[in-house]
Amino acid sequence: TILAAVFMGLWGFFLFIALIFYMPDDASIRETVGHSDSKGIPLDNTSSQSDTDEIVKENNWSYLDKAYVLLLAFLGNFMRIFQRLAWEVSAIVLLAQYFNWGAIAAGYSLAIFGILQTVAQYFYGEARKSLQSGTLKDSVKDLRRFETLEIIAIAALFSKTNASHNWRDFFNITFILASLLFYLASCLTSAPLNDLILFRSTRAGLYEKNVHAHKKTLLAMQYGIFVAFFAAPIAARAVLHIGGLNTTSLAGLLVLGWALQTTTNSITIGRIGSRRPVVIAFIITLFMIWSSFDKSLGGTGPKNLFTYHPVAMTIAFYALMTPGHLVYRDDAAFLTTGDFSLLFSNPTPENDDKGIDKSDRRKAHLIYLSLATFFAVVGYFFIFAAHAQSGESQIGQAETSSRSAHVALGYICLLWLAIQATTGSFKFNALSTGLPPVFTWHGLSGKYLLLFAYITSCLGFWLRMNYSNQGAWNIGIKFALTGGAISLFAYRAFPNSMHPPAGIDQDPIPEDVIDRPSAHGQGDTSTNLA
Secondary structure (H helix, E strand, O other): OHHHHHHHHHHHHHHHHHHHHOOOOHHHHHHHHOOOOOOOOOOOOOOOHHHHHHHHHHOOOOHHHHHHHHHHHHHHHHHHHHHHHHHHHHHHHHHHHHOOOOHHHHHHHHHHHHHHHHHHHHHHHHHHHHHOOOOHHHHHHHHHHHHHHHHHHHHHHOOOOOOOHHHHHHHHHHHHHHHHHHHHHHHHOHHHHHHHHHHHHHHOOOOEOOOOEOHHHHHHHHHHHHHHHHHHHHHHHHHHHHHOOOHHHHHHHHHHHHHHHHHHHHHHHOEOOOHHHHHHHHHHHHHHHHHHHOHHHOOOOOOOHHHHHHHHHHHHHHHHHHHHOOOOOOOOHHHHHOOHHHHHOOOOOOOOHHHOOHHHHHHHHHHHHHHHHHHHHHHHHHHHHHHHHHOOOOOOOOOOHHHHHHHHHHHHHHHHHHHHHHHHHHHHHHHHOOOOOOOOOHHHHHHHHHHHHHHHHHHHHOOHHHHOOOOOOOHHHHHHHHHHHHHHHHHHHOOOEOOOOOOOOOOOOOHHHHOOEOOOOOEOOOOOOO
16 A cells, blocks of 8 residues: 555656646647647638637627537536546456455556556547648547447446356456556547537637637536546445446446437537437347346346337337438438448448438338337237236336336327327328328427337336346446437437527538548538537
């Protein structure tokens, strides 16, 4: 313990000395990141102070608009620091007690992680400097890449809580490697995220000439960071206490944080695409199947009738209805053509929906929603059979209030789905035969049905019965499912493109414009992000 304290003290002392002798000035920072920190994200390196003054002069954003940008600055930095500290606090405990490394070895490991992230930050800065681009394209793409690496690493942290001793070494190595990938990716999100936030800050008129430029925005960032210092350790220790000392508890908390983080980042970017919600919906479905059938994770197993209720309902509302509601979007060609390889490609005019006839998209929508209705009926059949087998009420009588609420919401959901299916079939037939459109409210109603289904399923994830011997899901499993549902709810609740207030003619940057070269040979993005 004394040796660890001496080591950390020396580390802090030499870091302090290094900062005194080499504190980068504004010019060095601008040269490193490749663009002006006041303008935000220009297309080239020819921007000047007058350019920024002109942007601010032309803005007529309200106080509410500015508060919105400050809120994004607060939440974005709160979530990224929350993720890092939640892992740090949990990793120390898990390495010391769950993997039996001891407190000293765990502390040294964390110090090594800190050194590695410093090195990663340096090389990332050098890489951005070598690009000499400084465009919004780079920041958006980097942020998305780091988010993807984070969720891949988090998925690798899930493990069986009752794993045998022979598997412990495997999970030990997996935990270290996955943690390293997550920690580095999480740390590297700070540069592209705050790049985008400062750009929005300038557009919102929060840039103040000769008054520390983005003073209010930077303060909002710092507030988010320091609130996370308080919240993350408490949340991490509480989850490990409730869910047990295992990596699955930590992974579930990180999934929940990632869902909130990536949603905030998407709002900051100003673009809600179709690919990410579809991927998240598929992941939730696979995760539900795995956690329901695997008894070591607390699932009820394949021999229990109840098992097939959450599985079928997740397939219905997540794997089928979610993509079914996205088929009309311009960047969702893969949902109509069935070419899901486009999920992993950049949207371009050649692979978006603009060249697909609307009647084909309507047919795809019909297929997705018909299958969703079928699986919802199957899901209801299994819960009805399970209740009949156990002698329980079919309408939630004499049950806990949470379970009764889930039953009530579930019946509303099924009735709503029946109405949607009926009106949808009539509307499809009318449009197919050239008749005037009917039930014009059908589309908007379907969107709210999907949001309602997400809420209903979230309540189901946390039902008290899942703590019994017939379904003792770890809290990490519950957090993971809930996090995915929250993320999808946010993606569907927000519009595809979030336009700025009236008077500002810059639209949020569409994904196909991000890759469009400008006259300077770089992405022409300066007028596309509010």
